[in-house]
Amino acid sequence: MSILLQAHVSNLVSSKRPLLDVSASTKIADALDLLGAENLLSVPVFCTPGSWAGAGGTDVTVGRKQYIGIVSVLDLISYVVKNSRPSFGEVNPFVQNALARPVSSAIGSTNESLSIWVEPADKEVLNAMEQYAKGIHRALVPPPDSNLPNGVVKLLTQTDIVRFISEIRSNSVSLEGIFNSSLHALHNILPARSKDLVSVRSSCNIMQAIETLLQHNVHAAAVIDEHSGEIVSVLSMSDFRGIVASRLPSICSISVGDFLRQKEPRIDMPLPSPVTCTTNDRLGDVVDKVLSRQIHRAWVVNELGQPTDVITLTDIIHTIWYLERVGAH
Numbered sequence: 001m002s003i004l005l006q007a008h009v010s011n012l013v014s015s016k017r018p019l020l021d022v023s024a025s026t027k028i029a030d031a032l033d034l035l036g037a038e039n040l041l042s043v044p045v046f047c048t049p050g051s052w053a054g055a056g057g058t059d060v061t062v063g064r065k066q067y068i069g070i071v072s073v074l075d076l077i078s079y080v081v082k083n084s085r086p087s088f089g090e091v092n093p094f095v096q097n098a099l100a101r102p103v104s105s106a107i108g109s110t111n112e113s114l115s116i117w118v119e120p121a122d123k124e125v126l127n128a129m130e131q132y133a134k135g136i137h138r139a140l141v142p143p144p145d146s147n148l149p150n151g152v153v154k155l156l157t158q159t160d161i162v163r164f165i166s167e168i169r170s171n172s173v174s175l176e177g178i179f180n181s182s183l184h185a186l187h188n189i190l191p192a193r194s195k196d197l198v199s200v201r202s203s204c205n206i207m208q209a210i211e212t213l214l215q216h217n218v219h220a221a222a223v224i225d226e227h228s229g230e231i232v233s234v235l236s237m238s239d240f241r242g243i244v245a246s247r248l249p250s251i252c253s254i255s256v257g258d259f260l261r262q263k264e265p266r267i268d269m270p271l272p273s274p275v276t277c278t279t280n281d282r283l284g285d286v287v288d289k290v291l292s293r294q295i296h297r298a299w300v301v302n303e304l305g306q307p308t309d310v311i312t313l314t315d316i317i318h319t320i321w322y323l324e325r326v327g328a329h
Contacts, residue, residue, distance in 0.1 A: 119140070190318075
């Protein structure tokens, strides 16, 4: 039996802090500031029970709060950009109006937030992994008794799952085997997305880059050197946490490179380096890199440093879930 059938969701969230959430009437600008201040990628949205229908028709009521959705940075940026066309700039009133809208308006801006995902605390980890293996990034974990007024809700993320599995891998022969396998050996299980690899040039306008992310419904793009094609950095939706509410209207004219450099202590510093790997690297080494940098993907490069694929937390979870599920049966 897989060790992941012996562990439960509660083991992964027991030490996590109580959920940070926002009311449905919170302004989008304030939600973005909260994500930045707390270093979060998403935040659940609640209302008074019975006053809203939950995303996807799911009812998640805990005490005096009904959770109606989970909005990510991608949801919020997508909503602001789509409601700020055709122009985008500091004097554009549409930008300010979009930032002042309630955060509930952004629910459903991406496919994931069309539904609110829930995982019971007593569910086996291997079975809980299935929806994460299909691309879901986070889910609510309600308390055993949702009627208690002080019930604590937790959030289970892809990072939580990968970190937990990495910590217990030495206790499982099958997990050790998976982690010691090269990406090349796992290529039939790891989905190949080279045709869909999203990249932008460092000289690309930042708003055009945001449009590219939204068009492809991805959270990050490789930033490549326009001459060599080498990956030099990464533009991620997490780069917009916190600074968006105050600076989004004024960054429309700068390049991706300048935007990323503004996040560094000094403007003359090099671009933040990407996490890269090759097909010869072990999956365990890739996991260690991703977790140590607190990021969500590693870029597969060729001998010229050019990106050929990307390994995300979804891919890692999918690989482990598939192989452990096969072994469990």
